[in-house]
Structures are given as structure tokens and as C-alpha cells.
Amino acid sequence: MLSICIPVYRYDVRPLVAELLRQAEEFPGEIEILVYDDASPDDGDWGREELRQTAGIRYVELSENLGRAAIRNKMARDANNKYLLMMDSDGWPNKGFLLTYFKMLWQLEAKNKFDFLFVGGRHYKKSPPASKYSLHWHYGHERESKPATIRNENRFLGFQSNNFLTTKSILLRHPFPEEAEGYGHEDTQWAQSLPKEEFWFFHLENPVIHLGLEPNDVFLSKQRQAIRNLALLKQQNLHLRTRLIDLVERYPRLTALAKHLPEKWMTNYLASRSRPNLLVLDLLKLKWWHTEKK
Known part of the structure; x- marks a missing residue:
């Protein structure tokens, strides 16, 4: 039913994997979890050895770095299920995260609506971090952490790829643009280039907490x-x-x-x-x- 796709680069994703496996036990449908490491260098403990042995996930270590767009496209092609949940490795889900998405899938299947894009949103911790992370935290609170009602006022302008649910068929027909190099806005172009008549696009209140603050x-x-x-x-x-x-x-x-x-x-x-x-x-x-x- 659902494939959870988590690209990873220089980040220890073990706590997130453990939480998703826990929530998957309560999920009424079939779930697979794909964790693809985008050729992280050997400059930290990214939990590779433990992830290789973790039951219930498909862990792949890429030999060369594909980048933010190409790795998502690859995971979409490799996924076995028709529904895809794309997450960033540094997003922490709320307790009812997977069940909230399941309820939306159940409602859509009951209405025979099969092509859609749901964006769950992103929040930041309430307490401010150390000063060297203050810019990212402040920017996140002011510009990115918006309720679904606000995000739905301009759906395509506010798309964020860190936490969204869609169908495999959409990503196969309309892959992420791989022209840009490095960080930024490939998800913006992807959302705005989608043929709006082909699917239903909606922001909902199912946020993750963004943990991966960058130094200023x-x-x-x-x-x-x-x-x-x-x-x-x-x-x-x-x-x-x-x-x-x-x-x-x-x-x-x-x-x-x-x-x-x-x-x-x-x-x-x-x-x-x-x-x-x-x-x-x-x-x-x-x-x-x-x-x-x-």
C-alpha cells in the first residue's frame, strides 16, 4: 500500500527509522521503508552497520552522489507500492503521523480518487537553539512553519518536499527536475510544473519537526x-x-x-x-x- 522513501546524506537516521517502524505496527495497510544513503563520506557515524542489519527496511548505500532530485526519482522507481510518502531524514513525525495519512488514503480510495499530492508541513521546536543555529531556527519559524489553512491559500507556491504523500504514478510521469546542481528549488519547480488537472493537491495538518538545523x-x-x-x-x-x-x-x-x-x-x-x-x-x-x- 505505502512506501516511505527517506534519502539520507551525512545524517544518522536510526531514531527516525525506529519511530516509523513503531508506527508501522499500528498502520492498517502494508508498509515498506526505503532508506537510501546518497554516498555519504566516511567522516562520521551515520549508523550504516546498524541500518544494514535493521529488519523491516530496505537500506541501500549508493556508490555515487545523485543529489536531492535524482535520488527521489530513483526511490520512486524502486518503490513497490502505489502510494509514496517522501520524507527528509531530519524530520521527526508526530505520534499519529502515519495514521493521519492512512485516513486520507482510505477516504480517497472510497471516492475512487487515485492521483493526489498531500503536503503535511514542517514545524520547528519552540525553544530557541544555541546562537550559532539561530538564523535557521528563526527563518523556519517565520517563513516555513505555517498551518495548513495558510499553506492552502497558495498551494503550489508553498510546496515543501520534506514531507509529502503522493502516488508512484505521478512521480513516474513527472519526475523531479535534475538540471539544477546542489541545494534548492528543484521541489518548487516540480510542484509548479505539475499538470493541475491530473490530480488533487491539498495541504493538511500532519507536520514533522525539523531537527537538522544548520549553523548560521x-x-x-x-x-x-x-x-x-x-x-x-x-x-x-x-x-x-x-x-x-x-x-x-x-x-x-x-x-x-x-x-x-x-x-x-x-x-x-x-x-x-x-x-x-x-x-x-x-x-x-x-x-x-x-x-x-x-
Whole structure:
């Protein structure tokens, strides 16, 4: 019935696997759990030996790194069941996580609706972390942790690939775009390029807690990569929309201002404050966008 697909890179996924196996015992349908390691380097204890011996999962160690899009496409092809739950390795499910998704599947099968996309959402821990992780945590609370009612107001703009349920047939017909390299926005393009008449798309309240906070400097580096990827994907898909692209198109004077602001000052400010003003991050992204669009 359901295949849970978890790509892993330099992350110890053993606690998540144990929790999903526990919840699977209460799940009324058949479940398989796929854990694919995307060629993690030997620079940490990622639990490989224990995962190789864990019953109830299909654990695969890839010999070369495929990247965020290609590994999801591979897992979709390899999955045995018609329903796919795609999760990030650093998301922690709530106690009724799998049962909530089962109830949606049961309702859809009763109505003979077979192509769909459900997005469960993402939350962050309430208590602030150490200061070196404050930017990612603050950004997550302000920009990513939204209730389903808000996310449904603009369904395709707010898609997040860290926790979504769909059918294998959709991902086989419409795989994730593999053109971009590194981190960022391949999931944005994927969701917005799907033929909307083919399936039902809905955000629901079934969030995971995001555990994998990045240090401030790493978070900024990944945001920089994401802007580079976004510029590339925008060239290939002129209808692509994000919050940043909307800012560029609606407020050209803001973009003109951003390109003159010193990047070092903005990065130092964002990396050093416990609650930075995210407008500065927006301005920094606009500056990067201007650089990429030259």
C-alpha cells in the first residue's frame, strides 16, 4: 500500500527509522521503508552497520552522489507500492503521523480518487537553539512553519518536499527536475510544473519537526546555492514563482537598492544576531539574484 522513501546524506537516521517502524505496527495497510544513503563520506557515524542489519527496511548505500532530485526519482522507481510518502531524514513525525495519512488514503480510495499530492508541513521546536543555529531556527519559524489553512491559500507556491504523500504514478510521469546542481528549488519547480488537472493537491495538518538545523554560516551558504539554482530554473521555466521572484517583479526599486548594499555587512549581521530581521536576508537574496541574472 505505502512506501516511505527517506534519502539520507551525512545524517544518522536510526531514531527516525525506529519511530516509523513503531508506527508501522499500528498502520492498517502494508508498509515498506526505503532508506537510501546518497554516498555519504566516511567522516562520521551515520549508523550504516546498524541500518544494514535493521529488519523491516530496505537500506541501500549508493556508490555515487545523485543529489536531492535524482535520488527521489530513483526511490520512486524502486518503490513497490502505489502510494509514496517522501520524507527528509531530519524530520521527526508526530505520534499519529502515519495514521493521519492512512485516513486520507482510505477516504480517497472510497471516492475512487487515485492521483493526489498531500503536503503535511514542517514545524520547528519552540525553544530557541544555541546562537550559532539561530538564523535557521528563526527563518523556519517565520517563513516555513505555517498551518495548513495558510499553506492552502497558495498551494503550489508553498510546496515543501520534506514531507509529502503522493502516488508512484505521478512521480513516474513527472519526475523531479535534475538540471539544477546542489541545494534548492528543484521541489518548487516540480510542484509548479505539475499538470493541475491530473490530480488533487491539498495541504493538511500532519507536520514533522525539523531537527537538522544548520549553523548560521552553512545556512547562508545553502541559501546562496538556492538562489543560483533558482536563477537557472527560472530560465528554463518562465512561469516559476517564489516569494523572492515576486519581490523582484513587484518591487524593482528594492532590488536596485539591494545590489548596492555590502554583502559582508549583511552576512555578518544575519550570522551574529539571535533574532535577525529577515528583511536583511531578503535584501541579501535580492543582491545574489541580481548577480546571477547579469
